[in-house]
Every structure is written in structure tokens, then in C-alpha cells.
Amino acid sequence: EIVMTQSPATLSVSPGERATLSCRASQSLSSNLAWYQQKPGQAPRLLIYGASTRATGIPARFSGSGSGTEFTLTISSLQSEDFAVYYCQQYNNWPPWTFGQGTKVEIK
Amino acid sequence: EVQLVESGGGLVKPGGSLKLSCAASGFTFSTYNMNWVRQAPGKGLEWVSSISSSSSYIYYADSVKGRFTISRDNAKNSLYLQMNSLRAEDTAVYYCASPGSYYTYWGQGTLVTVSS
Numbered sequence: 001e002i003v004m005t006q007s008p009a010t011l012s013v014s015p016g017e018r019a020t021l022s023c024r025a026s027q028s029l030s031s032n033l034a035w036y037q038q039k040p041g042q043a044p045r046l047l048i049y050g051a052s053t054r055a056t057g058i059p060a061r062f063s064g065s066g067s068g069t070e071f072t073l074t075i076s077s078l079q080s081e082d083f084a085v086y087y088c089q090q091y092n093n094w095p096p097w098t099f100g101q102g103t104k105v106e107i108k
Numbered sequence: 109e110v111q112l113v114e115s116g117g118g119l120v121k122p123g124g125s126l127k128l129s130c131a132a133s134g135f136t137f138s139t140y141n142m143n144w145v146r147q148a149p150g151k152g153l154e155w156v157s158s159i160s161s162s163s164s165y166i167y168y169a170d171s172v173k174g175r176f177t178i179s180r181d182n183a184k185n186s187l188y189l190q191m192n193s194l195r196a197e198d199t200a201v202y203y204c205a206s207p208g209s210y211y212t213y214w215g216q217g218t219l220v221t222v223s224s
Contacts, residue, residue: 095168
């Protein structure tokens with residue numbers, strides 16, 4: 001089973017600042033990695049797939065990068081609606097499909 | 109518009125059973141692999157089970173193998189999860205999600221609480 005590790009657990013950022021979230025895999029994923037955003041009481045929303053491709057309707061301030069075992073989600077200028085929990089998920093080696101434990105982006 | 113609507117959650121005693129349903133609309137259900145993902149209160153996301161479009165391939169997380177059964181009815185555009193021998197650690201919001209290996213579409217979730 002591939003273990004996904006996200007860091008940091010919590011990220012405190014001021015509105016308008018850049019946020020950088022990390023995700024590390026225990027084995028190489030090639031580019032088979034997705035990112036999701038989840039707000040309280042809501043279902044997750046797909047942001048990025050293929051490590052760097054934005055899903056339909058996702059603003060350009062969200063970008064993904066990386067391959068192999070190291071991946072990054074960058075939010076270039078945080079808006080109020082971006083404060084949420086973010087999860088990475090691998091779909092290279094399955095089953096199981098595995099998620100990271102999440103990074104909470106909170107207002108500084 | 110794609111819609112996934114889960115139902116069937118509720119309070120059940122340890123050792124009990126529950127069957128979840130997911131009604132799909134807005135896409136050709138019979139051509140999509142479907143999945144169940146759960147989230148325990150205050151915790152992260154956990155993949156539970158997947159079923160291929162024709163039900164030929166079925167997968168389960170080790171934590172539910174032998175207790176849960178995934179199925180689908182393409183004529184009714186519906187996905188199911190039969191949950192038996194429920195444990196306290198199965199308490200979670202259960203989401204149906206599609207397609208394939210990363211999940212573009214999610215339902216709103218249904219809460220399953222296992223408690224005496």
C-alpha cells in the first residue's frame with residue numbers, strides 16, 4: 001500500500017499571500033496524483049489531477065507540480081473562500097487508492 | 109448536470125447491518141466505474157470500495173473486506189453498499205464518488221453511526 005504524507009498539518013496564511021502544500025508518496029506515482037479541497041460540511045471538490053492539470057472550473061491561482069514521490073499544491077494568492085482542508089490522493093498503484101491525512105489552511 | 113445522491117444512513121448497533129444507496133443522474137452511469145469513500149468524524153478521507161462499469165471488477169479496503177458488499181444496477185442508475193457486522197470504527201460519512209481512479213463527482217454524503 002502506498003502511504004501518502006502531507007505537510008504541514010496546518011498552514012496559517014494571510015489573505016493575498018501564497019500557500020504551498022506538500023505531499024509525499026512512499027513509492028513513485030509517476031504523475032498519478034490528485035488534489036481535493038474540502039470545506040466544513042461539504043463533500044470534497046477535485047482541484048487537480050495528473051499532478052498538474054486543473055479540473056473544470058478551478059481558478060488559475062491553484063497550481064500543482066511534481067512527479068515521482070514529491071508533489072506540491074500552490075495557491076498563488078489566497079482568497080477568503082480558499083481556507084479549507086486539502087487532500088492529496090494517489091491513483092498509480094491500486095487497490096487501495098490512498099489519501100494523505102490533509103493540510104488545513106487557516107487564516108493567519 | 110451530474111448528481112449523486114446518497115441515502116440509507118442512520119444509527120445502527122454494533123454487529124448490525126445497513127444498506128446505502130447512491131442515485132446517479134446527468135451522465136451515462138453504465139459506462140463509469142463507481143466508488144465509495146468515507147470520512148470518520150473529524151478525520152480524513154478513506155477509500156472503501158470500487159466497482160467497474162459492468163461489475164466485473166470489485167475491490168475493497170482491507171478494513172471492510174468480508175463485511176461490506178458493493179453492487180450496482182445500471183438499469184436503475186444506482187450504486188449500493190451493503191454493510192454487515194458493523195463496528196464503531198465504521199462510523200463515518202459515506203460518499204459515493206466517480207468516475208474511475210480520481211473523483212470528479214461526489215455526492216453530499218450519508219452519515220452512518222454505529223453505537224449501542
